[in-house]
Amino acid sequence: xxxxxxxxxxxxxxxxxxxxxxxxxxxxxxxxxxxxxxxxxxxxxxxxxxxxxxxxxxxxxxxxxxxxxxxxxxxxxxxxxxxxxxxxxxxxxxxxxx
Amino acid sequence: xxxxxxxxxxxxxxxxxxxxxxxxxxxxxxxxxxxxxxxxxxxxxxxxxxxxxxxxxxxxxxxxxxxxxxxxxxxxxxxxxxxxxxxxxxxxxxxxxxxxxxxxxxxxxxxxxxxxxxxxxxxxxxxxxxxxxxxxxxxxxxxxxxxxxxxxxxxxxxxxxxxxxxxxxxxxxxxxxxxxxxxxxxxxxxxxxxxxxxxxxxxxxxxxxxxxxxxxxxxxxxxxxxxxxxxxxxxxxxxxxxxxxxxxxxxxxxxxxxxxxxxxxxxxxxxxxxxxxxxxxxxxxxxxxxxxxxxxxxxxxxxxxxxxxxxxxxxxxxxxxxxxxxxxxxxxxxxxxxxxxxxxxxxxxxxxxxxxxxxxxxxxxxxxxxx
Amino acid sequence: xxxxxxxxxxxxxxxxxxxxxxxxxxxxxxxxxxxxxxxxxxxxxxxxxxxxxxxxxxxxxxxxxxxxxxxxxxxxxxxxxxxxxxxxxxxxxxxxxxxxxxxxxxxxxxxxxxxxxxxxxxxxxxxxxxxxxxxxxxxxxxxxxxxxxxxxxxxxxxxxxxxxxxxxxxxxxxxxxxxxxxxxxxxxxxxxxxxxxxxxxxxxxxxxxxxxxxxxxxxxxxxxxxxxxxxxxxxxxxxxxxxxxxxxxxxxxxxxxxxxxxxxxxxxxxxxxxxxxxxxxxxxxxxxxxxxxxxxxxxxxxxxxxxxxxxxxxxxxxxxxxxxxxxxxxxxxx
Numbered sequence: 001x002x003x004x005x006x007x008x009x010x011x012x013x014x015x016x017x018x019x020x021x022x023x024x025x026x027x028x029x030x031x032x033x034x035x036x037x038x039x040x041x042x043x044x045x046x047x048x049x050x051x052x053x054x055x056x057x058x059x060x061x062x063x064x065x066x067x068x069x070x071x072x073x074x075x076x077x078x079x080x081x082x083x084x085x086x087x088x089x090x091x092x093x094x095x096x097x098x
Numbered sequence: 099x100x101x102x103x104x105x106x107x108x109x110x111x112x113x114x115x116x117x118x119x120x121x122x123x124x125x126x127x128x129x130x131x132x133x134x135x136x137x138x139x140x141x142x143x144x145x146x147x148x149x150x151x152x153x154x155x156x157x158x159x160x161x162x163x164x165x166x167x168x169x170x171x172x173x174x175x176x177x178x179x180x181x182x183x184x185x186x187x188x189x190x191x192x193x194x195x196x197x198x199x200x201x202x203x204x205x206x207x208x209x210x211x212x213x214x215x216x217x218x219x220x221x222x223x224x225x226x227x228x229x230x231x232x233x234x235x236x237x238x239x240x241x242x243x244x245x246x247x248x249x250x251x252x253x254x255x256x257x258x259x260x261x262x263x264x265x266x267x268x269x270x271x272x273x274x275x276x277x278x279x280x281x282x283x284x285x286x287x288x289x290x291x292x293x294x295x296x297x298x299x300x301x302x303x304x305x306x307x308x309x310x311x312x313x314x315x316x317x318x319x320x321x322x323x324x325x326x327x328x329x330x331x332x333x334x335x336x337x338x339x340x341x342x343x344x345x346x347x348x349x350x351x352x353x354x355x356x357x358x359x360x361x362x363x364x365x366x367x368x369x370x371x372x373x374x375x376x377x378x379x380x381x382x383x384x385x386x387x388x389x390x391x392x393x394x395x396x397x398x399x400x401x402x403x404x405x406x407x408x409x410x411x412x413x414x415x416x417x418x419x420x421x422x423x424x425x426x427x428x429x430x431x432x433x434x435x436x437x438x439x440x441x442x443x444x445x446x447x448x449x450x451x452x453x454x455x456x457x458x459x460x461x462x463x464x465x466x467x468x469x
Numbered sequence: 470x471x472x473x474x475x476x477x478x479x480x481x482x483x484x485x486x487x488x489x490x491x492x493x494x495x496x497x498x499x500x501x502x503x504x505x506x507x508x509x510x511x512x513x514x515x516x517x518x519x520x521x522x523x524x525x526x527x528x529x530x531x532x533x534x535x536x537x538x539x540x541x542x543x544x545x546x547x548x549x550x551x552x553x554x555x556x557x558x559x560x561x562x563x564x565x566x567x568x569x570x571x572x573x574x575x576x577x578x579x580x581x582x583x584x585x586x587x588x589x590x591x592x593x594x595x596x597x598x599x600x601x602x603x604x605x606x607x608x609x610x611x612x613x614x615x616x617x618x619x620x621x622x623x624x625x626x627x628x629x630x631x632x633x634x635x636x637x638x639x640x641x642x643x644x645x646x647x648x649x650x651x652x653x654x655x656x657x658x659x660x661x662x663x664x665x666x667x668x669x670x671x672x673x674x675x676x677x678x679x680x681x682x683x684x685x686x687x688x689x690x691x692x693x694x695x696x697x698x699x700x701x702x703x704x705x706x707x708x709x710x711x712x713x714x715x716x717x718x719x720x721x722x723x724x725x726x727x728x729x730x731x732x733x734x735x736x737x738x739x740x741x742x743x744x745x746x747x748x749x750x751x752x753x754x755x756x757x758x759x760x761x762x763x764x765x766x767x768x769x770x771x772x773x774x775x776x777x778x779x780x781x782x783x784x785x786x787x788x789x790x791x792x793x794x795x796x797x798x799x800x801x802x803x
Contacts, residue, residue: 002132002134002237002238002240002241002290002292002293002802002803003134003726003728003801003802003803004240004292004295005099005102005722005725005726006099006100006101006102007099007726008100017254018251022657025099025722025723025725025726026099026100026718026719026721026722027658027659027660027718027719027722028649028656028657028658028719028722028723028726029656029657029658030656030657030726032215033215033217033244033247035247035356035360036243036354036356036357036360037354037356038356045100045101047292047295047348048726049240049241049244049292049802050187050214050215050216050241050244050802051214051215051216051217051218051244052215052243052244052247054240054243054292054295054296054354054357055292055295055296055348055349055354057101057347057348058346058347058348059347061346061347062101062104062347065325065346065347066104066105066110066321069110069113069114069321069325070110070113072110072113072114072116072117073112073113073116073117099718099721099722099725102725106784108784108785108786111785133803134803140789141783141789142783142784142785142787143783143785143786143787143788143789144785144787146787146788147785147786147787160803161802161803162803187800187801187802188799188800188801188802189799189801189802189803191799192795192799211652211653212653212654212799212800213653214653214654214727214800218653237802237803241802320784320785435792435795436795445801445803454792455789455790455791455792
């Protein structure tokens with residue numbers, strides 16, 4: 001559903017009370033709205049959907065995920081094991097809302 | 099692009115394919131809920147490279163596809179008014195109403211503007227105080243905070259010539275409707291990563307518990323989709339049903355608090371018709387009563403407009419995973435992207451259009467050379 | 470009711486079902502759909518290439534060019550895609566009442582500069598002014614004639630299994646440059662339109678290998694539309710490797726956030742060549758030596774399977790059908 005791509009915040013400013021930014025997608029510069037990421041800073045990466053930053057990209061987690069993928073085959077090749085899962089369940093932040 | 103290219107790496111994809119192959123000992127049907135994931139799967143040919151035992155069912159997660167005919171007709175009626183500048187995301191222009199589409203209204207003189215950001219619609223309202231600017235606010239939870247911002251700003255700036263035609267839909271009630279359907283074939287769900295970046299993952303725990311179905315929050319690049327499938331298969335093979343997050347670099351369990359607060363202020367939950375599926379209780383958002391002044395349905399008196407859907411079109415069964423697009427008798431005959439019967443054939447990420455565009459060789463059997 | 474253009478299937482159907490039957494008696498030239506018609510001259514050696522195109526681009530001025538350069542380069546390229554060397558152009562202007570004279574002057578200057586730089590003079594023309602609101606500023610039509618060298622036979626139906634597909638450089642630059650200025654989409658970019666005359670490049674390629682089979686400049690609808698049209702008119706299968714397509718990072722980024730496919734985005738200074746295998750090395754080497762072919766790359770091949778259908782090999786190693794894009798490219802949210 002929702003086309004959203006990561007870009008790097010290169011400048012932030014206030015426009016009539018709304019926090020805005022210039023974001024860089026590999027050389028393409030676009031004005032976007034930062035109202036929903038009040039704490040994001042220049043140099044951070046954000047996921048942008050229809051001109052709004054909706055989520056900060058966590059670089060450390062991205063690198064961890066890629067490292068896990070790299071280990072997938074290698075580990076199995078070395079140990080001769082099959083199957084196994086990477087990553088665990090999500091801790092329930094809101095205490096099991098029903 | 100950073101954080102896209104890395105997650106397109108063919109070598110790492112091969113490892114994930116191998117891992118899925120190793121894990122899968124039985125047949126499993128996994129639904130990717132989101133149209134963006136369907137697009138990525140079909141465009142990259144992920145479904146062709148998975149083991150035969152893994153079937154991907156393309157879910158109802160394309161907001162363009164599920165917007166009901168009646169709402170499109172309302173949009174067409176408003177957009178044809180001479181005093182109106184009608185603003186829409188590009189996807190909606192080709193979606194057929196019961197008579198025509200927005201493209202035709204435009205060729206007959208309607209002032210229809212394609213906007214990239216909802217804020218462009220607010221800007222147009224400020225630049226054209228003598229015109230009525232209407233924004234077609236469609237989408238899932240991801241698009242709701244941007245759309246809500248237009249109403250917030252219009253209210254704050256006292257814009258009396260701005261209104262919104264709202265048709266928002268919500269993912270968890272749709273998953274619940276699919277789970278509780280007696281004909282459901284879905285063994286596990288890949289939840290929509292960008293929806294969860296706004297809403298968090300906490301809404302899905304109760305569904306996992308109630309229906310004992312694995313739900314894996316999943317991203318959109320090939321490696322993300324493959325990791326979602328891998329985790330779903332691992333759970334299924336182990337006889338488990340848990341909520342997992344395979345898109346941790348973007349999605350947190352709590353989601354985006356500022357965005358949720360804006361949604362809560364501007365919208366309220368309502369029952370919603372889904373094109374092809376029918377009404378799902380509490381599955382949408384409408385403008386909350388305090389912003390009724392910005393409701394285009396009221397302003398232009400189109401609340402009563404409604405329309406029956408094509409009887410030939412089986413998009414509902416496609417969206418529920420009961421049939422594949424090409425199993426519909428009208429597929430590629432009465433129904434093509436050029437002359438679509440249902441919206442699943444219109445949007446480039448509708449399941450039918452994706453099949454028509456990318457899989458015709460398989461469904462109208464011709465040998466594909468893969469040398 | 471006419472739907473909006475943008476290359477692709479809708480325009481194709483108009484030509485096929487409306488114009489071609491209506492013009493059927495006017496000779497064989499329209500028999501094969503090509504950018505330029507070639508006409509044998511009575512009693513003389515060689516053939517004449519003849520082509521026309523109309524330019525309605527918005528905005529009138531964009532990074533790296535204007536409607537003026539486009540009108541000159543576009544028609545030179547259409548003539549060149551038959552292998553001809555263009556010798557002269559005509560131009561026709563349809564001007565909306567109220568257009569600034571200075572704007573028209575700038576467009577004319579740029580057309581003159583482009584024609585002089587290409588060495589192809591504009592030799593005749595016409596001007597019409599229509600009432601305000603009956604046109605959008607100014608529309609330009611150009612026609613061009615050229616001479617096809619002896620022994621050159623380039624047309625879509627000559628695409629043959631075994632042919633190698635070569636694209637002359639990075640794709641999508643023109644379309645992205647124009648989109649960056651379009652109302653509602655505006656974005657900042659260093660990208661400029663690739664608008665350029667290609668007759669020099671074509672000459673160099675022919676010097677390297679006389680028997681080129683097909684040339685096409687992938688304008689509206691992009692490279693994908695060109696490949697679909699050629700696969701269809703030659704009834705051959707076409708395959709390309711997505712990983713081999715030269716997509717500049719900025720084009721990829723713009724397409725990514727707008728939800729477009731670079732293969733559907735317009736080019737104005739690129740060509741796609743179908744080259745028999747024995748000529749590929751020489752042709753690619755000649756292209757690399759030419760200013761408009763430095764980024765030339767082999768992207769695929771013609772196959773005997775799936776006639777009329779274009780298939781892309783994805784980066785992951787799967788294959789999918791590539792369809793003719795439907796009219797105007799619209800940004801997606803989903």
